[in-house]
Amino acid sequence: MAERSQNLQDLFLNSVRKSKNPLTIFLINGVKLTGVVTSFDNFCVLLRRDGHSQLVYKHAISTIMPSQPVQMFDGEESSRES
Template sequence: MVNNVRKAKVPVTIFLMNGVKLQGVITWFDNFCVLLRRDGQSQLVYKHAISTVMPSQP
């Protein structure tokens, strides 16, 4: 699923375990991290901190 939204550049909403909501496009990921891009800024998020990933398109 993550690779599909990355390839299609589908915007996603990521909820973290602490309740924080992040939005953007996944540009890269590996076994441990996801790189999220929004407004020209990138955020590296560790997968163990992610609760939910919701694509904005089905």
């Protein structure tokens, strides 16, 4: 079976999920949500903050802004230092 490659969106969301990096999600209607990504799929992102979860549909998201730089690829940090 052919190996399925991940798209940039999945790589980014998986990286912030694993690192538990807090982020801000801006919706297309101007609402600003903050929290930590706990899960995601093709259609939505599960965001957790202060013990509460929010299910956010991806079609409503305009921008995702992490609070810290995101390392998406192995060795990415070391290649910048060279």
